[in-house]
Amino acid sequence: MKIAILPGDGIGPEIMNEAVKVLNALGEPFELETAQVGGAGYAAHGHPLPDGTLKLAKEADAVLFGAVGDYQYDKLERALRPEQAILGLRRELGLFANLRPAILYPELAGASTLKPEVVSGLDILIIRELTGDIYFGKPRGVRECPDGPFAGQREGFDTMRYAEGEIRRIAHVAFQAARKRSRRVTSVDKANVLETFQFWRDIVTEVHQEYQDVELEHMYVDNAAMQLVRAPKKFDVIVTGNMFGDILSDAAAMLTGSIGMLPSASLDANNKGLYEPSHGSAPDIAGKGMANPLATILSSAMMLKFTFGRLEQADRIENAVKRVLARGLRTPDIYEAGTIKVGTEEMGNAVVAALQ
Numbered sequence: 001m002k003i004a005i006l007p008g009d010g011i012g013p014e015i016m017n018e019a020v021k022v023l024n025a026l027g028e029p030f031e032l033e034t035a036q037v038g039g040a041g042y043a044a045h046g047h048p049l050p051d052g053t054l055k056l057a058k059e060a061d062a063v064l065f066g067a068v069g070d071y072q073y074d075k076l077e078r079a080l081r082p083e084q085a086i087l088g089l090r091r092e093l094g095l096f097a098n099l100r101p102a103i104l105y106p107e108l109a110g111a112s113t114l115k116p117e118v119v120s121g122l123d124i125l126i127i128r129e130l131t132g133d134i135y136f137g138k139p140r141g142v143r144e145c146p147d148g149p150f151a152g153q154r155e156g157f158d159t160m161r162y163a164e165g166e167i168r169r170i171a172h173v174a175f176q177a178a179r180k181r182s183r184r185v186t187s188v189d190k191a192n193v194l195e196t197f198q199f200w201r202d203i204v205t206e207v208h209q210e211y212q213d214v215e216l217e218h219m220y221v222d223n224a225a226m227q228l229v230r231a232p233k234k235f236d237v238i239v240t241g242n243m244f245g246d247i248l249s250d251a252a253a254m255l256t257g258s259i260g261m262l263p264s265a266s267l268d269a270n271n272k273g274l275y276e277p278s279h280g281s282a283p284d285i286a287g288k289g290m291a292n293p294l295a296t297i298l299s300s301a302m303m304l305k306f307t308f309g310r311l312e313q314a315d316r317i318e319n320a321v322k323r324v325l326a327r328g329l330r331t332p333d334i335y336e337a338g339t340i341k342v343g344t345e346e347m348g349n350a351v352v353a354a355l356q
């Protein structure tokens with residue numbers, strides 16, 4: 001069980017330390033190997049995804065990823081920016097299925113910005129296609145605007161696209177996931193405006209023929225954003241494209257109390273995966289010891305479940321997180337009056353101590 005540990009930038013190394021402590025406390029023969037990635041990769045090796053890091057990620061059975069991004073690198077040419085590390089890993093490893101479960105732990109009902117009755121009992125799964133869409137479509141760039149009122153000026157452009165096979169495989173992932181849950185899939189698109197997403201809707205509808213035991217509903221993305229804050233518990237599985245999934249999952253994170261609570265799994269066709277919190281490197285709180293490590297710790301539980309099939313170990317971690325929350329421990333992002341404010345390290349140590 002070889003795991004590539006890629007801490008990255010900002011709070012990445014802080015939250016990763018805690019996840020590694022938890023993994024080491026499980027008593028399993030994990031082989032953990034750490035490598036630099038993102039801004040840290042660029043600083044050490046001149047590239048956000050150094051060759052050695054990519055090689056390690058490819059040969060490991062799973063990757064545990066912290067976060068990348070640092071404003072000091074935002075002026076670099078795009079290919080050298082930290083974010084290219086995670087985009088490159090997703091592309092190189094074929095990680096097309098991104099699972100982002102938004103679950104509200106009962107103790108955090110008051111930490112959400114939404115009313116407790118709106119979010120209590122929340123358990124939804126966002127399935128985001130991760131290697132297609134406008135994120136990877138070509139051509140893209142800045143060119144001279146060919147026509148219209150701005151002809152002759154510079155224009156920025158990207159290409160939104162989805163191949164049939166890309167839509168089919170993520171639709172299968174969503175329907176199969178729904179079969180293990182409440183058998184409802186909401187496919188989120190913008191079919192009323194975009195050709196790409198009318199095509200998406202048509203293909204998802206076709207794939208649904210094979211899953212008549214699962215209920216399928218289509219929803220436009222603007223409405224989905226509104227419904228997520230109006231009545232989020234109506235959703236079971238949401239499947240959507242790369243761009244919409246990025247945005248909707250951050251919104252869903254707040255339903256759980258904090259983006260620091262939202263783990264994720266990015267899987268290939270064989271359940272090899274990269275596991276990371278859904279949040280970024282949080283430069284505003286980096287180095288202060290106050291980041292919430294639970295999304296990363298819960299991502300490691302997803303790794304044990306999906307890649308290693310060690311369900312009992314994944315449960316141990318999730319139950320330890322529940323116990324720590326029940327004890328009232330809170331990092332500042334989920335703090336509310338009457339609870340105990342702790343830092344990143346204390347939270348990690350408490351999870352280790354709560355493992356049974």
Ligand SMILES: NC(=O)c1ccc[n+]([C@@H]2O[C@H](COP(=O)([O-])OP(=O)(O)OC[C@H]3O[C@@H](n4cnc5c(N)ncnc54)[C@H](O)[C@@H]3O)[C@@H](O)[C@H]2O)c1
Binds near residue numbers: 069
């Ligand atoms: N997968 C990734 O590595 C990833 C994901 C998102 C953003 N980023 C990058 O991160 C950098 C910062 O981006 P951003 O500010 O838009 O998003 P962000 O997710 O880093 O931060 C947004 C807000 O959430 C807070 N936050 C995030 N994680 C937290 C945690 N674990 N505990 C407590 N609070 C937390 C931050 O303090 C900030 O106020 C950028 O360079 C961006 O490109 C990387």
Ligand SMILES: CC(C)[C@H](C(=O)O)[C@@H](O)C(=O)O
Binds near residue numbers: 086
């Ligand atoms: C850092 C960035 C490339 C990334 C994305 O847009 O996919 C992030 O926001 C995420 O949600 O994982």
Ligand SMILES: [Mg+2]
Binds near residue numbers: 246247250278
């Ligand atoms: Mg995002």
